[in-house]
Amino acid sequence: MFTSERLRQQIHFLREIDNLKQILRQTVLIKDQRQENDAEHSWHLAMLVMVLSEYANESTIDIFRTIKMVLIHDLVEIDAGDTFCYDEQGRVGKVERERKAAHRLFSILPSEMMQEYIDLWEEFEAMETPEAQFAAAVDRLQPLLLNLYSEGYAWKKHGIKKSQVIERNYHIAEGSKILWELAKNLIDEAVSRGYLIDA
């Protein structure tokens, strides 16, 4: 069926990652409060990068690389699962589980592609380059938007406090001071509407 081993590996990978659509997050969609999955989330992040990149602290970020990063950043959850960001126990061993998953998944690809994707994923995780910091910023901002516009569904369900959301999201400032200003306003709005506990 495949004209080369290389193409077979690439198609095998593209088939395998269909499973990202099965990984559910705690955040729900605005319209019907269905849980969002990781593929939808990754698409939405890519759109946030496209639309909001002008607000990155570093005006020269490589938008293309940032988009590639957000498109692949959650693939490891196909094996490792999604960990709710306020679940301290679930986070134990997360790094190890995800690194193992990255190696299994990306090694389906031809070797030089595998290396490119592992490098992208490691860059995202390390949050040190301006691109990774901006990617991390939109990865925090997007669920804030969904939470606010779904009337605080996931926050109310888990009894989340304002201080937890601040603690979780202040990293946004490293990627974008302007988006962190926005995020703080969204959080205050959520408190005033009773979606978040004011503590």
Next chain:
Amino acid sequence: MFTSERLRQQIHFLREIDNLKQILRQTVLIKDQRQENDAEHSWHLAMLVMVLSEYANESTIDIFRTIKMVLIHDLVEIDAGDTFCYDEQGRVGKVERERKAAHRLFSILPSEMMQEYIDLWEEFEAMETPEAQFAAAVDRLQPLLLNLYSEGYAWKKHGIKKSQVIERNYHIAEGSKILWELAKNLIDEAVSRGYLIDA
């Protein structure tokens, strides 16, 4: 809540397009035969572009622009809905409905961004540039893969014939001769497994 009218428009757009996750396609996911939605599909296409761009007929295509095109290509379906590609009646008036949708959606954005997105979408629709031709190729190949690996679920449900699939998909060759060779092999495999009617 917003520090500028520009940022308010951008966030409004990013909120509005959350609804792409509500638009169901006929194709189903490999693992559980759930219908795929347009956001998942758009993410998957971006991954196909990343992984398979080496097979584009034109070796110099702008991969970044191609990815942007596939990320936004289905947004018009938020208003216009998804039309099953083998539904001849459903296709009547599709172009007009989608153009109207493009203008409503993209005009939520600041005006120069609106123009950029309308241009990208028009480029995709016209299928004339090498980027648009490659984007169209992966837009055809991805459902072929899902159909084959979900044991022909959507094809069998609608009693689809091999000749219909060939007719629908031979445009792949304009973007990538190699991926069209692959597609023909996938189609033959589907016929031999009884997923497609051999006619």
